[in-house]
Amino acid sequence: MPISGMTGFGRAEGALGAWSWAVEARSVNGRNMDVRFRGPPGFDGLERAAREGAQSRFQRGQVTVGVQAKRSEGAGSVRVNVAQLERFLEIGNPFVTAGRVAPPRLDGLLALRGVIEADDAGLDPEAQAELEAAMAASIGVALDGLLAARRQEGAALLPVLSGQVDRIGELSAQAHAIAADQPAAIKARFEARLKELAAEAATEERIVQEAAAMAVKADVREEIDRLNGHVDAARTLLASDAAVGRRLDFLTQEFMREANTLCSKSQLGALTTVGLDLKATIEQFREQVQNVE
Template identity: 75%
Template sequence: MAISGMTGFGRAEGALGAWNWAVEARSVNGRNLEVRFRGPPGFEGLERAAREGAQARFQRGQLTVGLQARRTEGAGAVRVNVDQLERYLSAGGPYVATGMVAPPRLDGLLGLKGVIEAADGLDDTEAQAALEAAMAASIGAALDGLLTARREEGGALAGVLAGLMDRIAELVGAAEGHAAAQPLAIKERFERRMAELAGDVVPEERVLQEAAALAVKADVREELDRLSGHIAAARALVGGDGAVGRRLDFLTQEFMREANTLCSKSAIAALTTVGLDLKAVIEQFREQVQNVE
């Protein structure tokens, strides 16, 4: 299994009895895993299925799981709410007894709010459980679709990241070549400077000592070695399994730290140019890593 991205979309539909529904799951980048569930009234219990399903499949990203459900019109019977009807009769009884109002007609009573109810078929516990189980299965299917989309994005990202790592490796190799010329450049620069200040009276031995001290301070061998190690580590992560986004993000910070130090130690324009190009490519790498789970 290759790396995964954090952007994607999945959809699933289902039906049971008089009900049909559609589930959409989508995600965007996020430092941690955040799951939001949106469903119709009466199905709040499915939020748990959405959260547990997401946690079983993903480690990072902002996920939204939306459930839209509809019951076929006219699929259920109607019923009389006897308790509500009796409350109306009890409340109006004294007025009928005193002759203040005429006895109510059946059609009038049935038109009162709450007397006629649509039987939605969900009062039966087993029926409700079966419906929610079917909807939960659709949530899982939508999350599977989202997982597939995120893995496809990860496959594309892996190619982009590999290309950027190749470019970083090329620049590190170029920096090694330029770094080898730094000691001589430092010595020549120091000689010119001392000649401008003191003429030709400075002993050659003193020039070599001072130039060597400056060359040690400007030595970038350690930074280049670390950059090579970071490249190997990044390639292993991109070619591995699981959620590697955080570790790649950390490596990117280390990449940039070494590149900054290389630029600050550079004593020749060619090495500085390579260092600046290296920082630009590392920044591109960092931007792409933000999309990796």
């Protein structure tokens, strides 16, 4: 399985008896796994289905699952709340008697809040379980759609990430070639510095200190070797079947650490330029890695 992204959308619809519903599952980037659920009242078991379904499919990202359900009109009976109707009549009677308002019409009375009540008696346990199972199945379908969308995003990311890793490898090779000229440049600079120090009647101890400081900056082979090792590790991760986003994120930090050290040790303008290009490419790589599960 190729790498997967963390952004996507999935939708499913279903119906059973008098009920119909729609499920939407969407996700965005996240450092950890975070599942959020919104569903109709009275179907508490659906949240567990959504959480378990998301956790079985994804390892990172903020996943939101929403279920909207409705029962067809006429599926439930209605009744008149006579007590509420009588209260409205009692309240309005003095105004009717005084001639201040016309006698109320039945349709107007029935439209008052609380007069007509839907009989929302719950389903029997067996019917409730059957309905929840059907809705949970639709949640699974929507999550499968989300999974497909995230994999599609990963497929689009893969060539971009691979190209950036290849570019880091190319820049590391350039740095290796340029660094071969550093010893000569260091030697020339050191000789000039010696003449400067000699003019100041420098002590032997001070000359040794100057030589040691320059020697530390002269060798960047270790940084380049580590960069090459990180390039190989990144290529291995990009070819992996596992969720590699966290490890790629860590590897990006290691890339940047070596690039920063290379720049700080550089004694040549050309090598510094390559180091800055490395840092820019690594930063682009880091931004894309944030989208990888």
